Amino acid sequence: MPTLSIRRLFALCRKETYQIVRDPSSILIAFVMPLILLFVFGYGINLDANYLRIGLLVEDTGSAALQFEQTLRAGNAFNVRSGNSRQALMAALVRGEIRGMVIIKSDFSAKVQQGQGAAAIQVLADGSEPNTAQFVSAYVNGAWARWQTAMGQNRSIQSGPTINVETRTWFNPSNVSRNFLVPGSIAVVMTIIGALLTSLVVAREWERGTMEALLATPVTKLELLLSKILPYYVLGMAAMTLCLMVAVLVMAVPFRGSLLALLGISSLFLACALGQGLYLSTVLRVQFNAAQAALTVAFLPAMMLSGFVFEISSMPHYLQWLTRIIPARYFANSLQTLFQTDLVTSALYLNALYLSALGVLWLGLTALKTKRTLD
Numbered sequence: 084m085p086t087l088s089i090r091r092l093f094a095l096c097r098k099e100t101y102q103i104v105r106d107p108s109s110i111l112i113a114f115v116m117p118l119i120l121l122f123v124f125g126y127g128i129n130l131d132a133n134y135l136r137i138g139l140l141v142e143d144t145g146s147a148a149l150q151f152e153q154t155l156r157a158g159n160a161f162n163v164r165s166g167n168s169r170q171a172l173m174a175a176l177v178r179g180e181i182r183g184m185v186i187i188k189s190d191f192s193a194k195v196q197q198g199q200g201a202a203a204i205q206v207l208a209d210g211s212e213p214n215t216a217q218f219v220s221a222y223v224n225g226a227w228a229r230w231q232t233a234m235g236q237n238r239s240i241q242s243g244p245t246i247n248v249e250t251r252t253w254f255n256p257s258n259v260s261r262n263f264l265v266p267g268s269i270a271v272v273m274t275i276i277g278a279l280l281t282s283l284v285v286a287r288e289w290e291r292g293t294m295e296a297l298l299a300t301p302v303t304k305l306e307l308l309l310s311k312i313l314p315y316y317v318l319g320m321a322a323m324t325l326c327l328m329v330a331v332l333v334m335a336v337p338f339r340g341s342l343l344a345l346l347g348i349s350s351l352f353l354a355c356a357l358g359q360g361l362y363l364s365t366v367l368r369v370q371f372n373a374a375q376a377a378l379t380v381a382f383l384p385a386m387m388l389s390g391f392v393f394e395i396s397s398m399p400h401y402l403q404w405l406t407r408i409i410p411a412r413y414f415a416n417s418l419q420t421l422f423q424t425d426l427v428t429s430a431l432y433l434n435a436l437y438l439s440a441l442g443v444l445w446l447g448l449t450a451l452k453t454k455r456t457l458d
Contacts, residue, residue: 087305095302095310099284103314112280113322117272121326124268125261125334128392136162137219138172138184145192147234151204154230155185161222176209183208183219265336266422267391269326270415271382273349276322277315277356278363278381282373284311285364304453308446312357319353320346330422340421344431348417351438355410356381358445365452385411413437 103109141152156163164181166172172184186205206223208216288294297307327345330336360377367373387393388402389411395403406412413434420430 087303091302092306092309095306096313099310099314103318109280109318113276113318114325117276117322117326118329120272120275121265121268121329121334124271125265125330125336128260128264128268135183135215135218136164136181137222138166138175138181139163140166140169140172140184140186142189143187143191145195147192147195148187150234151187151191151226151230154233155223155226161219173207176207179209181209182215185223261334262336262423263419264392265330265334266418267389267415269323269330270352270389270411270418271385271391272326273319273323273352273414274356274381274385274411275378277319277353278360278377279374280315280318281311281357281360282364282377283360283370284315285361286368286370286373289368290370304450308361308450308453311361312446315357316350316353319357320349323349336422338422339425341425345418345421348414348421348431348435348438351435351442352410352414354442355438355445358442358449359410362445362449362452365449381411384409385415388412389415391415407437408441410438410441 139152139155141148164175166175166184169186172181175181176184184207186207188205191204204223204227206220208219210216285294288297323345327338331338359381360373363376363380364373367376384406385391388395388398388406388409390406391411395406395412398406417431417434
């Protein structure tokens with residue numbers, strides 16, 4: 084059996100590198116498309132409720148009602164719009180001008196004296212967008228808790244000190260959704276790059292008729308596979324570096340983890356993505372079909388089932404099991420861990436184990452399907 088020749092491997096890698104440089108589509112896929120997708124995902128997908136408009140109707144003129152109104156308006160998460168009547172606010176809600184409405188009923192102050200103030204507040208939200216409705220409800224509940232704390236402190240000035248509850252958020256103290264959406268989007272971007280680029284390489288050789296010339300040489304199957312993987316691995320790592328720099332320097336997403344751990348987990352993921360794309364290219368042998376299959380098999384699962392946007396624990400059980408074979412799930416989780424904390428690097432070990440297994444699976448399948456024959 085022919086042994087691995089470093090000289091032949093170097094010549095094949097150099098040939099593949101020239102092919103990458105001469106092909107504008109490879110440069111576009113590796114460097115231009117990641118920037119576009121990263122900005123679309125980073126700024127287009129936003130789970131922060133900073134610009135929601137809610138209506139407010141105050142039917143009580145007591146001091147307690149006025150103080151609660153001030154608490155509602157003091158927050159900077161929502162734009163509070165006053166209304167003259169329920170009918171006017173309901174009409175605005177129907178037209179989409181506001182996403183919810185808060186009504187402080189006429190007996191609010193009286194029920195506050197009885198300890199039942201919450202019963203005199205009515206919250207109506209636009210249920211056509213469930214997430215928005217939950218934001219409105221959570222905002223009003225938060226304002227109510229702040230108002231109760233302020234009222235309790237005012238009443239206890241004469242009686243003694245009070246207990247203040249201080250809430251802290253770990254890993255993402257600013258509660259900015261971009262800080263965990265951008266790392267997840269990098270996993271999706273790298274999935275597209277890795278799978279799409281290598282889905283074209285073998286199919287391109289068959290379409291251009293150069294595969295016959297390669298098979299006529301003493302090149303071994305291992306050398307052929309490595310020559311298709313190594314240049315695109317370097318290209319993928321360059322794209323990963325570009326994504327990291329844009330995320331940290333342009334989008335101001337903090338990176339608190341280890342660069343060495345990032346290099347290791349990215350290498351394992353690229354083994355999965357490159358192996359997946361190379362397998363599709365080897366089996367289909369047509370660039371268009373291979374590219375379409377790569378987008379369907381790699382991009383859609385990475386986008387929908389990786390936990391990047393949608394929580395995996397909220398999915399049906401059969402989909403939760405399906406996500407176990409999706410490399411982007413483990414890569415997205417690892418990136419979010421590396422970006423947001425440097426304390427739980429041990430959590431990467433299990434992800435690395437799964438990525439290693441999936442990488443061996445895809446590369447092994449590709450090796451089985453690669454033959455030095457024309458059929």
